[in-house]
Amino acid sequence: MWGRSRRARARTHANAGDDRFVAELRASLGGSAVLDGTTESVVYERDASSLDPARPGVVVLPKTTDDVVAAVQIARRHGRTIVPRGAGTGLTGGAIARVPDGTAPPVVIVCTRMNQILEVDADERVAWVQPGVLNLDLSKHVASLGLHYAPDPSSQQSCTIGGNVANNSGGPHCLAQGITSAHIIAIEVVLPDGRVTVLGGLDPDPAGYDLRGAFVGSEGTLGIATKIAVRLLPIAPDVRTIIAAQILPAALEMMDANCVRAIEDWAQAGLPRDAGAVLLVEVEGPQHGVAADAAAVERICRAQGAGHVRVAANATERALLWKARKSAFGAIANLQPNYDLHDCVVPRGRLADVLDEVTKVVEAADLTVLNVFHAGDGNLHPLVIYDRRVPGVVERVHEVARRIVEICVANGGVLTGEHGIGLEKREFMGLVFSAVDLDAQERLRSVFDPDRVCNPGKVLPSGSRCGELHPGNGRAFADLPEGLWV
Amino acid sequence: VSSTPIETEALVAAPPNGPGWSEALRRFADQVGPSGPVRVVGGRTHHAVGGIGDSLVREVRAPSGGIVHEPSELIVRSGAGTTVADLNSVLAAAGQQCALDPADPHRSTVGGVLCVGWSGLRRLRYGPVRDLLLEARYVTAEGLLSRAGAPVVKNVTGFDVCRLLVGSLGTLGLIGEVVLRCRPAPPMARWCSGTVDDPAALRRKLLQPSSVLWDGRTTWALLEGHRDDVLAEVDHLRKGLGFVETAGPPPLPTAGRWSVEPGALRHLRAPSDHALDAVRRAGPFVAEIGIGTVHASVAAPARPIDGLNARIRLAFDPNGRLNPGRSPW
Numbered sequence: 149m150w151g152r153s154r155r156a157r158a159r160t161h162a163n164a165g166d167d168r169f170v171a172e173l174r175a176s177l178g179g180s181a182v183l184d185g186t187t188e189s190v191v192y193e194r195d196a197s198s199l200d201p202a203r204p205g206v207v208v209l210p211k212t213t214d215d216v217v218a219a220v221q222i223a224r225r226h227g228r229t230i231v232p233r234g235a236g237t238g239l240t241g242g243a244i245a246r247v248p249d250g251t252a253p254p255v256v257i258v259c260t261r262m263n264q265i266l267e268v269d270a271d272e273r274v275a276w277v278q279p280g281v282l283n284l285d286l287s288k289h290v291a292s293l294g295l296h297y298a299p300d301p302s303s304q305q306s307c308t309i310g311g312n313v314a315n316n317s318g319g320p321h322c323l324a325q326g327i328t329s330a331h332i333i334a335i336e337v338v339l340p341d342g343r344v345t346v347l348g349g350l351d352p353d354p355a356g357y358d359l360r361g362a363f364v365g366s367e368g369t370l371g372i373a374t375k376i377a378v379r380l381l382p383i384a385p386d387v388r389t390i391i392a393a394q395i396l397p398a399a400l401e402m403m404d405a406n407c408v409r410a411i412e413d414w415a416q417a418g419l420p421r422d423a424g425a426v427l428l429v430e431v432e433g434p435q436h437g438v439a440a441d442a443a444a445v446e447r448i449c450r451a452q453g454a455g456h457v458r459v460a461a462n463a464t465e466r467a468l469l470w471k472a473r474k475s476a477f478g479a480i481a482n483l484q485p486n487y488d489l490h491d492c493v494v495p496r497g498r499l500a501d502v503l504d505e506v507t508k509v510v511e512a513a514d515l516t517v518l519n520v521f522h523a524g525d526g527n528l529h530p531l532v533i534y535d536r537r538v539p540g541v542v543e544r545v546h547e548v549a550r551r552i553v554e555i556c557v558a559n560g561g562v563l564t565g566e567h568g569i570g571l572e573k574r575e576f577m578g579l580v581f582s583a584v585d586l587d588a589q590e591r592l593r594s595v596f597d598p599d600r601v602c603n604p605g606k607v608l609p610s611g612s613r614c615g616e617l618h619p620g621n622g623r624a625f626a627d628l629p630e631g632l633w634v
Numbered sequence: 635v636s637s638t639p640i641e642t643e644a645l646v647a648a649p650p651n652g653p654g655w656s657e658a659l660r661r662f663a664d665q666v667g668p669s670g671p672v673r674v675v676g677g678r679t680h681h682a683v684g685g686i687g688d689s690l691v692r693e694v695r696a697p698s699g700g701i702v703h704e705p706s707e708l709i710v711r712s713g714a715g716t717t718v719a720d721l722n723s724v725l726a727a728a729g730q731q732c733a734l735d736p737a738d739p740h741r742s743t744v745g746g747v748l749c750v751g752w753s754g755l756r757r758l759r760y761g762p763v764r765d766l767l768l769e770a771r772y773v774t775a776e777g778l779l780s781r782a783g784a785p786v787v788k789n790v791t792g793f794d795v796c797r798l799l800v801g802s803l804g805t806l807g808l809i810g811e812v813v814l815r816c817r818p819a820p821p822m823a824r825w826c827s828g829t830v831d832d833p834a835a836l837r838r839k840l841l842q843p844s845s846v847l848w849d850g851r852t853t854w855a856l857l858e859g860h861r862d863d864v865l866a867e868v869d870h871l872r873k874g875l876g877f878v879e880t881a882g883p884p885p886l887p888t889a890g891r892w893s894v895e896p897g898a899l900r901h902l903r904a905p906s907d908h909a910l911d912a913v914r915r916a917g918p919f920v921a922e923i924g925i926g927t928v929h930a931s932v933a934a935p936a937r938p939i940d941g942l943n944a945r946i947r948l949a950f951d952p953n954g955r956l957n958p959g960r961s962p963w
Contacts, residue, residue, distance in 0.1 A: 361797025437860030
């Protein structure tokens with residue numbers, strides 16, 4: 149756990165009001181479910197972004213929907229704001245307990261103890277789960293039934309389904325199967341007023357507006373998901389994973405030369421160390437279609453001048469290739485102590501140009517960038533690595549971050565493909581949305597949370613920048629759990 | 635770009651009512667205007683869904699045409715008033731498709747299908763229509779042009795207003811132009827039908843059926859994909875279960891469209907105390923196996939609805955001017 153190194157800084161900052169508040173929470177949820185600003189709550193002061201941490205006032209760890217209702221009601225009675233949280237693997241500060249000035253100190257509602265898989269209907273391929281179930285645990289749980297949960301963010305060993313819902317998470321296989329929203333069919337939600345409702349349903353066309361769709365990706369600003377119905381997919385009868393080197397990105401996952409070398413030093417997956425870039429392509433489905441598609445991929449790669457094309461010979465080799473892709477983060481940690489990770493989407497046809505522009509901007513700032521990303525979706529993840537002890541480097545990293553966003557928007561792209569807006573990109577929302585567009589989003593927000601108590605200060609920009617944001621003091625790799633990546 | 639772009643514009647974020655909005659969209663916004671009741675009309679194939687509305691209310695139509703297909707991006711931009719058949723023909727020319735799948739594509743418009751939010755018979759394979767909409771340019775109740783989403787396939791920038799618009803029957807905003815997700819058209823498609831004891835079990839046995847339908851006696855399956863995979867599965871159904879190839883799906887009853895949990899479809903087999911017994915008694919029906927949509931000879935009952943819905947409508951259209959008399963619940 150990365151937060152423990154900060155134990156020395158832990159302190160209490162309770163006052164009489166806090167005491168009554170905490171006592172009520174303890175009476176309702178049980179003593180072990182409430183942490184009140186002492187040592188244990190330190191681990192909840194940040195997420196996996198490079199944004200400044202913020203100490204939660206009080207942390208609660210509910211186990212049931214009733215616990216969440218109680219926590220929300222008590223928080224509301226005491227005029228507290230609420231910050232929902234999963235495993236804290238978010239990359240844009242969405243779970244950081246920093247609220248706008250003048251807002252009551254937040255209670256962080258951590259859903260990791262709500263980790264039960266409640267029901268699996270193998271016939272209809274649906275599972276009800278609590279929000280704290282880990283993404284990979286769900287797929288493992290249903291694997292014996294020949295099923296899996298398709299969205300696979302690279303942090304899937306540690307991220308929760310509830311967090312995936314809040315962020316509408318992506319992952320390599322979302323290219324074919326769609327992002328989280330396409331796999332969530334119903335959500336039990338505790339609304340910011342403490343009322344419980346179900347959005348969506350197990351039937352195909354629930355009555356009313358698609359509030360389920362509006363809730364997915366709302367980053368904890370519309371309420372707290374307490375039970376989630378996910379769609380499960382059959383494991384494909386045939387799958388082939390192909391790696392191809394030295395071509396322009398055409399499909400799925402790409403790793404650039406810096407990245408490949410770092411990964412090989414770390415994971416020894418047999419990637420070609422001399423390649424300018426490696427493309428990881430996977431096709432799946434019925435036998436004949438897979439054979440035809442795999443042959444086509446191979447043919448296209450060779451026609452484009454790929455240096456090597458290798459098809460994973462078996463499940464072990466396939467697993468190793470994916471391990472290489474998903475462990476890129478740990479690998480890169482060997483190169484520099486700090487990083488700034490980006491997430492933007494551009495039309496696929498613009499990828500090569502955008503990569504060139506980003507590289508130029510980064511190099512002009514005398515920094516290093518590595519790229520490992522979802523090429524098939526046009527979803528870039530430039531990773532700028534640096535050493536924050538070097539004078540002036542943090543300022544350069546900030547400037548590069550702003551320029552990368554501007555480059556993507558100028559190329560018809562958006563601010564974020566899968567990491568979300570959180571605290572990090574609120575100030576950029578005006579680059580892609582007009583005041584009228586943002587007003588529609590505000591209206592949606594206001595219906596669910598008229599008093600702005602649920603994750604205030606996230607997603608939508610405030611009227612002014614009002615000093616809420618202090619990005620980029622340099623998150624250190626050493627602080628992070630293994631397996632954490634995009 | 636595979637088609638003839640009519641009224642094209644650059645695919646960049648643009649401020650409303652400024653440069654970047656097509657002339658057609660601006661005209662549409664002017665027609666809607668800032669006040670007075672107004673209703674949007676497409677092909678009138680589903681104009682009674684959610685209430686017939688007030689026929690005296692002023693009608694507007696979304697722009698048609700404006701199709702810009704980008705096959706390599708797997709996206710297509712289109713005026714909402716374009717018929718689905720016109721869109722399909724542009725996509726088919728490049729070997730792609732977009733599974734809007736209304737019953738009457740020559741009359742139904744792209745915007746109409748999205749407004750009503752009814753998915754077609756291939757939902758089992760391609761998902762619901764709500765997942766197809768990447769960007770919507772729409773006119774607000776204040777008569778302003780607004781944009782939700784963006785023309786990229788993966789996007790979590792802000793709240794997902796696109797999802798709210800699909801199935802809203804034009805009560806939150808009037809869609810003028812959309813960007814939809816496309817996919818390669820399958821090289822082969824075959825319908826076949828026969829009799830099985832448990833159509834749900836058949837659906838699980840098939841590799842990736844695009845549709846499995848059941849009318850209480852006969853089961854239909856649509857298989858799409860690589861030629862050899864499709865033929866192998868058709869062959870299996872023919873030899874193993876006595877299925878025959880058919881030209882297409884059965885005619886669908888239109889008096890009612892029920893939405894039930896797919897597991898509940900078993901109640902259609904024999905008399906039961908489930909609500910679906912009304913469907914079984916009313917006459918012919920066709921159920922979408924694995925989905926839970928039932929095309930029935932009797933109207934579906936009204937369902938309870940959370941108060942959030944009415945508040946959403948009020949927030950987006952405080953004066954109730956958009957499609958008065960119609961409601962998605």
